[in-house]
Amino acid sequence: MPRPRTSETAERIRAAALELIAEKGVQQASLREIAERVGITKPALYYHFASREELLRGLVQPLVDDVEELLARLESAPSHDAREMLGAYFDVTYRHRAITKMVMQDPSVLAHLDLAAAVDGWRRRLQALLFGPAPTLAQQTRATVAVGGLGDCTVMFTDAPFDELRRATLDAACATLGR
Amino acid sequence: MPRPRTSETAERIRAAALELIAEKGVQQASLREIAERVGITKPALYYHFASREELLRGLVQPLVDDVEELLARLESAPSHDAREMLGAYFDVTYRHRAITKMVMQDPSVLAHLDLAAAVDGWRRRLQALLFGPAPTLAQQTRATVAVGGLGDCTVMFTDAPFDELRRATLDAACATLGR
DNA sequence: GTCTATAAGCCGATAGAC
DNA sequence: GTCTATCGGCTTATAGAC
Secondary structure, eight states, X not given: OOOOSSOHHHHHHHHHXXXXXXXXXXXXXXXXXXXXXXXSOHHHHHHHOSSHHXXXXXXXXXXXXXXXXXXXXXXXXXXXXXXXXXXXXXHHHHHTHHHHHHHHHOTHHHHHTTOHHHHHHHHHXXXXXXXXSSOOHHHHHHHHHXXXXXXXXXXXXXXXXXXXXXXXXXXHHHHHHTO | OOOOSSOHHHHHHHHHHHHHHHHHOTTTOOHHHHHHHHTSOHHHHHHHOSSHHHHHHHHHHHHHHHHHHHHHHHHHSTTOOHHHHHHHHHHHHHHTHHHHHHHHHOTHHHHHTTOHHHHHHHXXXXXXXXXXXXXXXXXXXXXXXXXXXXXXHHHHOTTSOHXXXXXXXXXXXXXXXXX
């Protein structure tokens, strides 16, 4: 058996943190409560994570990496249609929907992790992919409603089957764009 | 001069709290900093507000009251079309956009004020007004994207002229609904 | 109405034993 | 890897003088 890249305890800490954050919000999820849920003491957390910030960053990073990769891919091949692009974006947010939910329920966590500018950039880059580099206000609102609503649906309808939710969400988002 | 219903200092405290919340988020705006901005000490706040929770509740209540009144009015006269209803909802959120922004940037404040159920009810009642009492998933996603996006636009495009923003936002929301 | 002083508690983080 | 014990700092909130 190969040595694990990430320790099992660290994984359990991440899982407990995500659980607690989903229940109470980021700011309300203290290291004390996370440790309690894992069944260890608070100082033991510090053996696995240098700080609370590092723990949070580790949670958010997979989503950040996947969105950045997706946007880079779409920008390098600018021939895609809107439904295809929004579908790929939906898939990424759905795959990381626990983190998506956390970020949407408290966007201020992004500022604390110095990610606010990056995420603001996502919105701008998606707008550019949909409507070009200088969208009108009418186009900006359409993009905002479509992309924001896509995230809302990912987080809100957790009981719906994936395929059905994906189709319904993309239908709504594409209707918003007038496509 | 009649005795004021609300003291001037209490108003200045509310204004300073909203300012600070807009800058740093709800949880990060402490009573110490609010008092500092008003130019008084922290215990002096407690002469005007019994607790931090009462101060926050006072900030949110005008939005809550206006939305409840709007929904009751729409439900008592169910003959309105979608654009008219969404327009009225846009006007309310825009009039209270400072508080709307606060709630959207940290929805967890609603849970702390026991308002989460009420706001969840708003979504359900708006869906019922738009699509009847038992909407399909496709209709639920359309309503979610339209209503959520409307709030996003209220908060995001603060520099746009009201009339232009209102028209663009309602165009986008109505396109989402397929109307 | 506002002040000084302080209580009581939670937070993130660290020291050092085992 | 996990523990006990603790530090410094922040929070909401109160007591009591002026």
